[in-house]
Amino acid sequence: MKQIAAFLVLTVMVLGLAAYGRDTLDHWIDTTELPPVLTEVGAEVRARDGTLLRAFSVEDGRVRLAAQLEQVDPKFIEMLIAFEDKRYYHHNGIDLCAAARAVFQAVRHGRVVSGGSTLTMQVARLLENSGTGTVTGKLRQVRLALALERQLSKQQILTLYLHHAPYGGAVEGLRAASLMWFGKDPARLTQTEAALLIALPQSPEARRPDRHPEAARAARARVLNRLGLQPYNHQSDVPRKLRPLPLDAPHVAAGLRSRAPASLRHDTTIDAQLQKQMQLLSQRAVAGLAKGMSAAILVADHHTGEVLAYVGSPAFSAQNGTLGFVDMVTAVRSPGSTLKPLIYGLAFDEGLVHPDTLINDAPITFGGYAPQNFDGQYRGMLTVRDALTLSLNIPPVLLTHELGPARLMAGLRRAGTQPQLPSGQAGLAVALGGVGMSLHDLVQLYAGIAQGGQSVPLSVDMHQRGPASRRFMSAVSAWQVSHILSGIAPPRGAAARDGQIAYKTGTSYGHRDAWSVGFDGRHVIGVWLGRPDGTPVPGAFGGALAAPVLFEAFDRIGPDRSALPLPPSETLILGTAHLPEPLRVFRSRDAVFAANPDVPVVTFPPDGAVLRRSGFGIPLKLRSGSLPITVLVNGVPMIPQMHGRDAVLPLDALGFNRISVVDAKGHSASVEIRLD
Missing domain, CATH: 2.60.40.10 (Immunoglobulins)
Structure with missing residues (x-):
């Protein structure tokens, strides 16, 4: 009653001011100091189809998202205006008819039945968080409402209401409320859902459906009844909890926001459904493993370089001893044996070997460096194809010695990766993982191999592409490497692929990192498992830990996978005995002039x-x-x-x-x- 009386008094004052002189009233309105009308909204990160991946709160912790009129169901707007301010498009900020009606109803019923505030006055109150129970507060709202109507359009004022209306707790604005109470955008609200969201702003805490469901149902019913929307089941349930906003691809979101903090919308290449699948897969991958284990998965389209799924950790938290906030897609680690395909490809390009060239897997020492195979055994003479399939260590070191470590590093950089050398100088140990690489780097490298030796810059930003593509391996050599990798048997328990997936595993020194990277005719996927702090994981092998996750990731993409390409026409496909004499058995260039190794x-x-x-x-x-x-x-x-x-x-x-x-x-x- 006090509010209605105050409003009536102020209305009379304004009418009196108008009677005193139009110029005086205009001056009073035009000299009104407006609060900021540029609404602060949280930045949003969206998937390729517009699905919300993550939304950030505004500075004071409130959840407020951008909401334009075209994003809202027109029926909601119609219901809102019909219930709150039916003459909204015809008054100049205050509605004298509504005020008179409110006073009459209050006197007749002995209580407040309807308010006299217009939507514009509510916006004025929300912009300044001003009180409504005092004459001074109400006077400020009236003056500000009149000033807003002169400087803004009806659509702009309505948009301000859609941004600032309170919906309980830290939720402000229709779009945030629609997502957090119903899990949908305001363009898809039902009639009953819209009614609840119209009723809530009038008393957001007393009508919160998670705390006061009866009050929420009653308020919703009043809206529907007043609008004549019958029949209606007044007892149908209301939402019993606030839904958290999506937190998908959180490392991508954090990275984009860090690079462009002023941007309010970030459109990504992420496939929303595939992202959810990979997040669940990463959680499953570490379930039951040792404490502190983490996982990372990166999926990309190697035709376009678009990143389709990006999982930096199974959980964006620090629970259970896992450093989930650490993005293991970009973390620099030892790649183990995953660089061997590049070594063989470069050796094919240099004419040093062919997939069916014989190479000697035997003990050898280069100065003080004496590489050994993972199992400590040696196979003697075997084909290069078998050496790569078995992931032996001696043959790639022999080839790196012949190529030169600098040539290998140059190949990595031309492929678009950013290798890091602990000592600043490349040695033969680079061949077996003695260089820092990230999962992002490895996926980019294998994407280039899948694309015939042409680098494929990866990108997660829909509006930004990486540097120009560069050739780092010939198409023939890339196909030969791919063909060998496609012949590696799938991990135990995985379905046979008939050469549809080319992949390689790797395990870093000390069992700190387990890797698996592979591709089919369209997608390239990289998987990492380990501890973010770099402590060893005894018994962790890329083939046992990461490879099964890789194959399951391909399964979750679906059956619509492209086949690996056919060999280029110039590819030399011959057995060992039919190769040109220099390619039958690998001998280093130095060995041509050296004594016969069989001579005593x-x-x-x-x-x-x-x-x-x-x-x-x-x-x-x-x-x-x-x-x-x-x-x-x-x-x-x-x-x-x-x-x-x-x-x-x-x-x-x-x-x-x-x-x-x-x-x-x-x-x-x-x-x-x-x-x-």
């Missing part, structure tokens, strides 16, 4: 050595050579058949002596020494 070599005594006669004989040590070996001293056989490569020669003749050895294949070597 006398390692002791060295040629030209001067030794003192001791009476115990002269030690003889050999390397290589086919057993048995004949040893001659000054042309006379001293050991007719030596079945080892170490012996002691009973030599005591002073002066010069020539020691000669002849192996079973007739290869020979000799040294000359002098005994004093």
